[in-house]
Amino acid sequence: MKSAELRQAFLDFFRSKGHEVVASSPLVPGNDPTLLFTNAGMVQFKDCFLGREQRSYTRAASVQRCVRAGGKHNDLENVGYTARHHTFFEMLGNFSFGDYFKREAIHYAWEFLTQTLQLPREKLWVTVYKDDDEAAAIWVNEIGVPAERVTRLGEKSNFWSMGDTGPCGPCTEIFYDHGPEVWGGPPGTPEEDGDRYIEIWNLVFMQFDRSADGTMTPLPKPSVDTGMGLERLAAVMQHVHSNYDIDLFQNLIKAVAALAGSKDLSNPSLKVIADHIRSCAFLVTDGVVPSNEGRGYVLRRIIRRAIRHGHKLGLRQPFFHKLVAPLVKEMGAAYPELAKAEAQVTRILNQEEERFAETLDQGMHLLEEAIAGLSGHVLPGSTIFKLYDTYGFPVDLTGDIARERNLELDMDGFDREMEAQRERARAASTFGAAYGHKLEIAGKTEFTGYERISDQAKVIALYKGSDAVQQLAAGEQGMVILDHTPFYAESGGQVGDKGLLSSAGAMFEVQDTQKQGEAFGHIGVVRQGSLKVGDSVDAAVDFAARAATAAHHSATHLLHAALRQVLGEHVQQKGSLVTPERLRFDFSHFESVSREQLRRIEQLVNEQIRGNNEVLTRIMGIEDAMASGAMALFGEKYGDKVRVLSMGEFSTELCGGTHVSRTGDIGLFKIVSEGGVAAGVRRIEAVAGRRALEWVDSIEDSLEAVAAAVKGSRDVVADKVRQMIERQRKLEKELEQLKAKLASSQGSDLAGQAVEVAGIKVLAANLEGVDPKALRDTLDQLKNKLGSAAIVLAAVQGDKISLVAGVTKDLTDRLQAGKLLQEVAQQVGGKGGGRADMAQGGGTEPAKLPAALAAVSGWVAREMGA
Numbered sequence: 001m002k003s004a005e006l007r008q009a010f011l012d013f014f015r016s017k018g019h020e021v022v023a024s025s026p027l028v029p030g031n032d033p034t035l036l037f038t039n040a041g042m043v044q045f046k047d048c049f050l051g052r053e054q055r056s057y058t059r060a061a062s063v064q065r066c067v068r069a070g071g072k073h074n075d076l077e078n079v080g081y082t083a084r085h086h087t088f089f090e091m092l093g094n095f096s097f098g099d100y101f102k103r104e105a106i107h108y109a110w111e112f113l114t115q116t117l118q119l120p121r122e123k124l125w126v127t128v129y130k131d132d133d134e135a136a137a138i139w140v141n142e143i144g145v146p147a148e149r150v151t152r153l154g155e156k157s158n159f160w161s162m163g164d165t166g167p168c169g170p171c172t173e174i175f176y177d178h179g180p181e182v183w184g185g186p187p188g189t190p191e192e193d194g195d196r197y198i199e200i201w202n203l204v205f206m207q208f209d210r211s212a213d214g215t216m217t218p219l220p221k222p223s224v225d226t227g228m229g230l231e232r233l234a235a236v237m238q239h240v241h242s243n244y245d246i247d248l249f250q251n252l253i254k255a256v257a258a259l260a261g262s263k264d265l266s267n268p269s270l271k272v273i274a275d276h277i278r279s280c281a282f283l284v285t286d287g288v289v290p291s292n293e294g295r296g297y298v299l300r301r302i303i304r305r306a307i308r309h310g311h312k313l314g315l316r317q318p319f320f321h322k323l324v325a326p327l328v329k330e331m332g333a334a335y336p337e338l339a340k341a342e343a344q345v346t347r348i349l350n351q352e353e354e355r356f357a358e359t360l361d362q363g364m365h366l367l368e369e370a371i372a373g374l375s376g377h378v379l380p381g382s383t384i385f386k387l388y389d390t391y392g393f394p395v396d397l398t399g400d401i402a403r404e405r406n407l408e409l410d411m412d413g414f415d416r417e418m419e420a421q422r423e424r425a426r427a428a429s430t431f432g433a434a435y436g437h438k439l440e441i442a443g444k445t446e447f448t449g450y451e452r453i454s455d456q457a458k459v460i461a462l463y464k465g466s467d468a469v470q471q472l473a474a475g476e477q478g479m480v481i482l483d484h485t486p487f488y489a490e491s492g493g494q495v496g497d498k499g500l501l502s503s504a505g506a507m508f509e510v511q512d513t514q515k516q517g518e519a520f521g522h523i524g525v526v527r528q529g530s531l532k533v534g535d536s537v538d539a540a541v542d543f544a545a546r547a548a549t550a551a552h553h554s555a556t557h558l559l560h561a562a563l564r565q566v567l568g569e570h571v572q573q574k575g576s577l578v579t580p581e582r583l584r585f586d587f588s589h590f591e592s593v594s595r596e597q598l599r600r601i602e603q604l605v606n607e608q609i610r611g612n613n614e615v616l617t618r619i620m621g622i623e624d625a626m627a628s629g630a631m632a633l634f635g636e637k638y639g640d641k642v643r644v645l646s647m648g649e650f651s652t653e654l655c656g657g658t659h660v661s662r663t664g665d666i667g668l669f670k671i672v673s674e675g676g677v678a679a680g681v682r683r684i685e686a687v688a689g690r691r692a693l694e695w696v697d698s699i700e701d702s703l704e705a706v707a708a709a710v711k712g713s714r715d716v717v718a719d720k721v722r723q724m725i726e727r728q729r730k731l732e733k734e735l736e737q738l739k740a741k742l743a744s745s746q747g748s749d750l751a752g753q754a755v756e757v758a759g760i761k762v763l764a765a766n767l768e769g770v771d772p773k774a775l776r777d778t779l780d781q782l783k784n785k786l787g788s789a790a791i792v793l794a795a796v797q798g799d800k801i802s803l804v805a806g807v808t809k810d811l812t813d814r815l816q817a818g819k820l821l822q823e824v825a826q827q828v829g830g831k832g833g834g835r836a837d838m839a840q841g842g843g844t845e846p847a848k849l850p851a852a853l854a855a856v857s858g859w860v861a862r863e864m865g866a
């Protein structure tokens, strides 16, 4: 069955069961600024599940285009390395909005798979949520799946949520067994990540709406949301084990191969490019353009990853845009909007390719040099940063290349460089970046965000760049000034709010809020319609982000107080940054904070959180505030009336920020790092609330991963790793000795292969299984043995060539080792250099090595004037 036939069969089946067939929505969700891309079929129905929207039908089916790159469900890094991850895929789904529930959902799925598609029952396995007895009973008693093929799993695999907030619920998944010739085990076993048992269909029983603080509110009516990846299903139907072997992908892969002149269709770079052209072309179709932030940046990263893989295939001219036409041929019939946008998409991709082409070569060069000069196996943060900053290499692109060379990335170093750059940018003015200078705004905004997070307001001015305008049209960036607003404008270290302004005719996505004199500037972009001065708008702060920011801000106050208790009263705030993701607090202290002190500080803060004190704000005169012992910032100007924020007896501070209502709302506090930033100034970074839990989870995950890798339990992991390192050191030593032995025995054989040219000995050879150090040792031995000679030795590991060249001392006034090395290296895509008697370098194109080595004696003859 071809992919196109499967799409049709699915829709026909559910139409026959009373479902309305609904077209795919665009990849940019129209109703949800919190979501990067449409990542599941249910996205366009979100409000139907929540009971906020009524439609003329309660059952629907769709084939939805989806992108999972960036955001919660992110597969980008896996693409090209597995048989079934994609940035873009199509999801077949059927939905019930308070109509049918578990029983029908399961029966329909089974009927479609086993009757319409005729899949053998014994090849299907099932998982259900651990507490879902009802679903398990339907599978076993009604459908007749043997109980041993129904596995109960936890939250991680069998509870689906669209994001941090929104509809969610337990789910049941159907797996297909690709057969014993493929490695892997059934779901829930240690081998489940293999490619044998593949999840093909996820049936979600939507029951709750998760809010930002984690509360689960039951939905008005239990509902159903199912999703089945078309590509996986097609692989099953076409009897292939990799999604990349299905009809649709094979045609795209052939198109890429034709451009690159590749014969070997299994080259992973072909798959990566075939995958990426789908997401990129559809993203552009749906209005995303490459840029340096948000959705546009994700698009840019994917395009650049594709171009780099093209580079690996030898494609040095723009090629990616040429794949739009073959893609339209494959998918234009199912998605007419793609066919319509073909010319536009081709043009935009071409532009982006040209832009990147200029720096790709230079960047690759820099990277190759950095790699050739590495002594260990960690790529320094400064290199990653330089590639990112100067050459536009997204970090995951550098990561990709590093992975191919078995290198690790120094991400801490990179983060430090990034932070330093952000700091520079901040110093250069937060607002200046967009507007150049502060604007003179006639008008004043009243802030209502302490009491509420959404409000009705009036647009009193609009700006496009620094020009006041009467209206902003769809797609335009700009700044909106309101008469009053619930949006917090950046100050006191707390970042500006994000959210949405919607009027009768327009939707404006607020990406940042900044003070502009007495007015608040809502900075962002018009997503729909056009916004005019005088319009009434519904101003709604992104609640999830605000709540997360509040948790971090309140935690900062507790941290400040705890620091003074544990370290002493000399601790003064020197700087602070509060975002939805984390908090950063700089303070005066003369030495590093010990582990025990950090523990104590963390415990104190968490005790206060558990104490669940009310967070009180009072407006009072500055004198009274200081008399009450409130902490104020040295050197800060305060007005006559100040806002005093207190949390129990523990913390009292002057503060204009937004906070939680009770300390318990913070949930959890964890210190992530402590370090020095300047003489006498320390910095603590910490996370609170959901972020803190995620941080703990990530540590647990890493620990589990290490434990699994060393096949031990958590409590013995440290010992096991120590033993393994010990053992590895021993093995490395042995290996080095063996290599030296090998090189020296190859060296003795080689001496005999030297040829006579212009009266001297010339030797150019490729040594097997030898590292650069052994190469140099062998070179020295050969020089001794041959007396008067010019020698080039090479060794190949993967697609990396190491080269050394040597000229015996008596000849260095006529022959230079450095020149000789360059001569060879440039023929194999590399470079190098050194002294007159010894030089080293590398290359990247092993296929050209034999010819390059063969040319050495000719070169020597010419240099010697023979």
Ligand code: SER
Pocket (backbone or CB within 6 Å): 039, 040, 041, 042, 093, 160, 202, 203, 204, 225, 226, 227, 228
């Ligand atoms: N929303 C669920 C998923 O994406 C089922 O459609 O897996």
